[in-house]
Amino acid sequence: MSTSTAAESAPAVDPDDQPARVSRRQRRRDGTVGRGISTGAGVLARIVHFVVGIIVLIIVAGILFVLLKADPTNTIVHHVHSWARSLAGPFDGIFSFRNARTAVAVNWGIAVVVYLFVAGLITRLLGRTYR
DSSP states (O other): OOHHHHHHHSOOBOTTSSBOOOOHHHHHHHOOTTHHHHHHHHHHHHHHHHHHHHHHHHHHHHHHHHHTTOOTTSHHHHHHHHHHHHHSGGGTTSSOOSSHHHHHHHHHHHHHHHHHHHHHHHHHHTTOOOO
């Protein structure tokens, strides 16, 4: 039996000659088993966050345009508002207020919260919390 084999299988030690504690996450990260799956899940989690980030940005811009009374004849305002309306469409009319701008802000705000919540769930189901 060679000494190099024994040295390779020995656990890592810290400067106090105590066995080094390695977290499960670090052991999983150092291992090669399942590495392709975790990398693919990480990429998919990033894609989900990116797409939901764009959706949330569009809806929040639409809310701001409505609240700040942006000119609806402006091309940019018109397109952003129509995209936001289609993305937040299922949430339109959940609550009704006397002021239409308030209704849009509340209902579309609920849509933003739901999109972020669902994106968080999908990310956790993929097994990776991306920040």
